[in-house]
Amino acid sequence: MTRKVRTRIAPSPTGFLHLGTARTALYSWAYARHFGGEFVLRIEDTDVARSTQESVDQIMASMKWLGLDFDEGPIYQMQRLGRYSEVIDQMLAAGTAYRCYCTPQELDEMREAQRAHGEKTHYDGRWRPEPGKVLPAPPEGVAPVVRFRNPPDGAVTWDDLVKGPITISNREIDDLIIVRPDGVPTYNFCVVVDDWDMTITHVFRGDEHVNNTPWQINIFNALGAPLPLFGHVPVILGDDGQKLSKRRGAVSVTAYEENGYLPQAMLNYLSRLGWSHGDEELFSREQFVQWFDGQHLSKSPAQWDVAKLNWVNAHYIKQATDAELSVLVAAQLQRRGIEADAQGALVGICALFKDRCATTVELANWAAMYFADVQATAEDLAAHVTDAVKPALITLGDKLANVEWGKPGISAAIKETLTAHQLRMPQLAHAVRVLVTGRTQTPSVDAVLELFTAGVVLARLRSA
Numbered sequence: 001m002t003r004k005v006r007t008r009i010a011p012s013p014t015g016f017l018h019l020g021t022a023r024t025a026l027y028s029w030a031y032a033r034h035f036g037g038e039f040v041l042r043i044e045d046t047d048v049a050r051s052t053q054e055s056v057d058q059i060m061a062s063m064k065w066l067g068l069d070f071d072e073g074p075i076y077q078m079q080r081l082g083r084y085s086e087v088i089d090q091m092l093a094a095g096t097a098y099r100c101y102c103t104p105q106e107l108d109e110m111r112e113a114q115r116a117h118g119e120k121t122h123y124d125g126r127w128r129p130e131p132g133k134v135l136p137a138p139p140e141g142v143a144p145v146v147r148f149r150n151p152p153d154g155a156v157t158w159d160d161l162v163k164g165p166i167t168i169s170n171r172e173i174d175d176l177i178i179v180r181p182d183g184v185p186t187y188n189f190c191v192v193v194d195d196w197d198m199t200i201t202h203v204f205r206g207d208e209h210v211n212n213t214p215w216q217i218n219i220f221n222a223l224g225a226p227l228p229l230f231g232h233v234p235v236i237l238g239d240d241g242q243k244l245s246k247r248r249g250a251v252s253v254t255a256y257e258e259n260g261y262l263p264q265a266m267l268n269y270l271s272r273l274g275w276s277h278g279d280e281e282l283f284s285r286e287q288f289v290q291w292f293d294g295q296h297l298s299k300s301p302a303q304w305d306v307a308k309l310n311w312v313n314a315h316y317i318k319q320a321t322d323a324e325l326s327v328l329v330a331a332q333l334q335r336r337g338i339e340a341d342a343q344g345a346l347v348g349i350c351a352l353f354k355d356r357c358a359t360t361v362e363l364a365n366w367a368a369m370y371f372a373d374v375q376a377t378a379e380d381l382a383a384h385v386t387d388a389v390k391p392a393l394i395t396l397g398d399k400l401a402n403v404e405w406g407k408p409g410i411s412a413a414i415k416e417t418l419t420a421h422q423l424r425m426p427q428l429a430h431a432v433r434v435l436v437t438g439r440t441q442t443p444s445v446d447a448v449l450e451l452f453t454a455g456v457v458l459a460r461l462r463s464a
C-alpha cells in the first residue's frame with residue numbers, strides 16, 4: 001500500500017530561519033502540496049542551552065511570510081522526551097541499544113591509542129554486548145550513555161532523491177550515542193522516532209546531514225519502522241564560492257523581508273536555486289507546486305546571486321498593485337521614523353517609482369522625500385541652482401501658487417516660465433529637482449511634483 005505523502009521541516013530554534021533551511025522547507029512543502037499530502041513543522045529543541053523562544057517565533061514568522069502553511073505542528077521535541085525514553089527502553093530490552101560507561105577520559109585514551117597505531121578513531125565496542133562476551137561490572141558514579149548497536153556487517157544503501165544511490169559499509173559506522181549522560185536523547189535518534197511516529201514519507205534536508213542518514217536508516221530498521229525516502233539538497237554558496245554564512249551577508253529570511261524583498265520573489269528565487277523546470281525563471285507559487293515533483297533537483301551546489309534575486313524581486317514589484325506596495329513602503333518608512341498613510345499619496349508615489357526599484361527599500365528611498373525634509377548636496381546646489389536660474393524659480397513659484405494642482409497645471413506653469421526666461425527645460429528642471437527632491441535624476445518633473453502638496457513644493461522652491 002502506498003503511504004500518504006507526509007513531509008516535514010525540522011529546524012533547530014538556535015537562530016533565525018536560515019535561507020538553506022527555508023529552501024528545504026519550500027521543497028518539502030511543495031512536495032506535500034503537489035501530491036495532496038501533508039506538511040509538518042517540528043521544532044528540534046533538544047539543544048536546550050542554545051534553543052530560544054525568540055528563534056521559534058522568528059522561524060514561525062518566516063514560514064508565514066513565505067506562505068508555507070503546515071498541517072501539523074509545531075511539534076516540540078522537548079515535549080516528547082517520554083516517548084523517546086519509552087523507545088530507548090524497548091531498544092535496551094531488545095538488545096539494539098546498550099549502556100556504555102566509558103568516561104570521557106577513557107574515550108580520549110582509546111582514540112589516542114588508535115591514532116598511535118595509525119588507525120581511524122572509533123568506539124572500540126568495549127560495552128557492546130556480544131554473544132558469549134562477559135561485560136565488566138558497571139563502575140560506580142559514572143552516568144552511562146546509551147549507544148545504538150549498529151549492525152556489524154553489510155552496508156546501508158538508499159536511493160537518494162537528489163544524489164542517487166548511496167552505499168555506506170557498516171564497518172565505517174560507529175555505535176552512535178543516542179542518549180547523553182544527562183539523559184537527553186540525541187538528534188539522530190529523536191529524528192528517527194519522530195519521522196516514524198509522524199509517518200513521514202519523504203525527508204528533504206541539507207547536504208550536511210547525508211552522513212547521518214546511514215545511522216538513521218539502521219535505527220529505523222532496528223525499530224522495524226518503515227523507511228522514508230531521503231533527498232539531500234546541496235549547500236548554497238555565496239558569491240565568493242564559499243558556503244553561505246552570516247559572515248558573508250544576510251542568511252536569514254527575516255533579513256530579506258526587512259531589506260525589501262517580496263515573499264513571492266523569495267519563493268520564486270529560492271525554489272529555483274537548486275531546482276529547475278525547463279527554462280522557467282519566473283513562476284507563481286501555484287505553478288511551483290504544480291511543477292515540483294522532486295525531480296530536477298540539482299546535484300551541485302547553488303550559487304547565491306544577489307543580482308538575479310534583485311531582478312526577480314523587481315519583476316514582482318512591477319506586478320504588485322500600488323496599494324499592496326504602499327502598505328510595504330509605509331512599513332519601510334516607519335522603520336526610519338517616517339509616518340506615511342498607506343492609503344494616501346503613497347499609492348501614487350509607488351505607481352510612479354516602482355518601475356525603477358528592485359526592492360521596497362529603494363521605493364522607500366524615493367518615497368521618503370515626500371514625507372521628510374530633503375537636503376541636496378552643496379555640489380548639486382552650486383551646479384544647478386545658479387544665478388541664471390534663480391529668477392525663473394521665483395516666477396515658477398508664483399505661477400504654481402495659482403494653478404489648479406495637478407500635472408496639466410504644473411506642466412503649463414513650467415512651460416510659461418521657460419518662455420518668459422528664455423531657458424531650456426533641463427536647466428529649470430534640474431534646479432527644481434535639486435531643490436524639491438534633493439536629487440538630480442527623477443522621473444518627469446511634473447509627475448514628481450504633482451504628488452507633493454503645493455505648499456511643500458513652494459516652500460522648497462523658495463528656499464533657493
Ligand code: GLU
Pocket residue numbers: 009010011012044191204205206209
Ligand atoms: N534540526 C536539523 C537541522 O536544523 C534537522 C535535520 C533534518 O531535517 O533531519 O538541520
